[in-house]
Amino acid sequence: MTSVPRETEVKTTKSKGYYVSGNWEGRAETPDELAARFLRMIDPFEEIDPVFSLWTSGRKRPRKFETIRDRYAEEIAAGVTTDDWGESVPSDGYWFSARTRDTPNNRSFAVRFKAGSVLKYSFTNHVTLTTSSLADPRPDADVVSYRVFRAALLAIVDAWEPVRAGAYSQQLIQLYASDSFFPAAWIQYLCPWLAEKITLPSTVLSEYLPNGGLLMSATTETFDVDNLAHLKAAQDMAAAMAPLDLLPWPSQRA
Numbered sequence: 001m002t003s004v005p006r007e008t009e010v011k012t013t014k015s016k017g018y019y020v021s022g023n024w025e026g027r028a029e030t031p032d033e034l035a036a037r038f039l040r041m042i043d044p045f046e047e048i049d050p051v052f053s054l055w056t057s058g059r060k061r062p063r064k065f066e067t068i069r070d071r072y073a074e075e076i077a078a079g080v081t082t083d084d085w086g087e088s089v090p091s092d093g094y095w096f097s098a099r100t101r102d103t104p105n106n107r108s109f110a111v112r113f114k115a116g117s118v119l120k121y122s123f124t125n126h127v128t129l130t131t132s133s134l135a136d137p138r139p140d141a142d143v144v145s146y147r148v149f150r151a152a153l154l155a156i157v158d159a160w161e162p163v164r165a166g167a168y169s170q171q172l173i174q175l176y177a178s179d180s181f182f183p184a185a186w187i188q189y190l191c192p193w194l195a196e197k198i199t200l201p202s203t204v205l206s207e208y209l210p211n212g213g214l215l216m217s218a219t220t221e222t223f224d225v226d227n228l229a230h231l232k233a234a235q236d237m238a239a240a241m242a243p244l245d246l247l248p249w250p251s252q253r254a
Contacts, residue, residue, distance in 0.1 A: 017130060017131045017139065017169070017170040018130070018131050018139065018144045018149065018167065018168065018169050018170070018186075018223075019128055019129060019130035019131065019167070019168055019170075020128070020129045020130075020149060020152050020153045020156060020165065020166070020167045020168075021126060021127065021128045021129075021165065021166060021168070022126065022127045022128075022153075022156045022157065022160055022162035022164070022165035022189075023123035023125065023126045023162055023163060023164055023165070023181075024123065024125045024126075024160065024161065024162040024163045025122070025123060025124060025125070025163060025250050025251060025253065026117060026118040026119055026120060026121075026124055026125070026250070027115075027116070027117075027118065027125060028116065028118045029115060029116045030073075030116070031073040031074070031076040031077040031094060031116075032073045033116075034073070034076050034094060034096075034113075034115050034116055035072040035073040035076055037115075037159045037160055038072060038076075038096075038113075038159070039069070039072070040158065040159040041127075041155050041156055041158070041159035041160065042055065042065075042098070042111075044151075044155045044158075045152065045155060048147075048148055048151040048152060048155070049143065049148050051100055051103050051107050051108070051109065051143055052100060052109070054100065054101045054102050054103075055098045055099065055100055055101060056098065056099050056100075056101045057072070057075060057096070057097065057098040057099070058075060059075060059078045059079055059096075062099070062101075064101070065098060075096060076094050076096045077094065079094045079095040079096045080093075080094050080095075081093055081094065081095065081114075081117070090116070091117065091118050091119060092117045092119055092124075093114050093115055093116035093117030093118075093119075093124070093125060094113075094114070094115060094116045095112075095113065095114050096112075096113050096115075097110065097111060097112040097113065098110070098111050099111075099132065100132075104140070105132075106138065106139050106140045107139070107140045107142075107143050108131070108132045109129060109130065109131060109132055109143075110129075110130055110132040111127065111128065111129045111130075112127070112128050112130075113126070113127045114126055115127070115160070120250050121250060122181065122249040122250050123163065123164075123181065123249070123250075124250075127156055127160055127162075129152055129156065131143065131144065141222065144222050145222055146187075146217070146219070146220045146221060146222060149167045149186070149187060150167070150187060150215075150217070152167075153165055153166070153167050153187055153189060153215075154209075154215075157189055157209070157211075157213065161191075162189070162191065163190075163191050163194065164181070164182060164188075164189060164190055164191065164194065165188075165189040166182075166183075166185040166186070166187060166188045166189065167185060167186045167187040167223075168183070168184075168185055168186055168223075169186060169223050169225065171225045172184055172185075172186065172223060172225055172234060175225055176234075176235070176238065178238075180238070180241065180245050181244065181245055181249065182238065182241035182244050182245065183238060184234040184235060184237065184238040185216075185218070185234060185237060185238070186217070186218055186219070186223035186230075186234065187215065187216070187217045187218070188215070188216045188217075188237055188241075189209075189213055189214070189215050189216075190213060190214045190216075190244075191211075191213050192211065192212035192213050192214075193253070194214075194244055195208070195212070195213055195214035197243055197244060197247075198214075198240045198241065198243060198244065199240060200214075200216070200240065201233075201236035201237060201239070201240050203232060203233045203236045203237075204216045204217060204218055204233050204236060204237050205217040205218075205219075205220065216237055218230055218233035218234040218237060219233060
């Protein structure tokens with residue numbers, strides 16, 4: 001295992017956007033259970049960086065999150081999946097989201113969920129935290145740091161227990177577009193049973209988490225597609241994921 005060194009972070013804003021995503025298979029959960037997971041994720045976010053201090057949410061209109069926090073399960077329930085006739089389909093989960101507020105556009109984030117689905121699709125449930133700059137297409141370098149994105153990914157892993165999760169730049173995904181469930185990443189998380197199935201590349205930083213999952217990082221700098229060392233590590237990481245795409249998806253573990 002390669003330990004993560006302490007180094008001076010080099011930041012860049014060349015990419016138009018960065019995001020963290022997590023995916024998991026079918027898991028039956030009620031709106032109350034999903035609301036508890038949401039709070040377990042969002043409360044540690046405030047400790048990561050001040051940009052995550054204040055949020056808005058709401059299906060019909062944006063509301064200050066603190067005003068609906070205690071009844072957030074109702075908001076989630078209102079986002080139940082519906083069929084073509086407008087009938088509720090709880091078996092396909094719930095859709096909900098939140099957005100940071102009182103921050104400049106180039107320092108804002110949005111988080112979106114589909115969760116509670118039990119359908120036998122590959123990774124039917126997911127969460128995505130993304131920079132959501134509108135006026136300026138490039139996010140502030142301070143909010144796309146390794147410090148912020150690693151901590152955000154770990155908070156998502158802790159709250160949602162995904163099968164896989166990763167941090168990416170839009171440029172990286174566009175450069176290596178593929179059908180893989182495990183594309184080239186800046187930071188990659190694998191749950192314990194997936195972590196056992198790969199061989200760690202020597203070019204990436206890796207650490208095993210308390211839950212037995214594996215966290216790999218191409219760099220502790222902000223990912224830059226123009227940096228050949230960053231790209232090489234991301235490519236090596238993606239190549240190591242190849243055995244996982246050969247597994248049956250959906251798996252038999254859901």
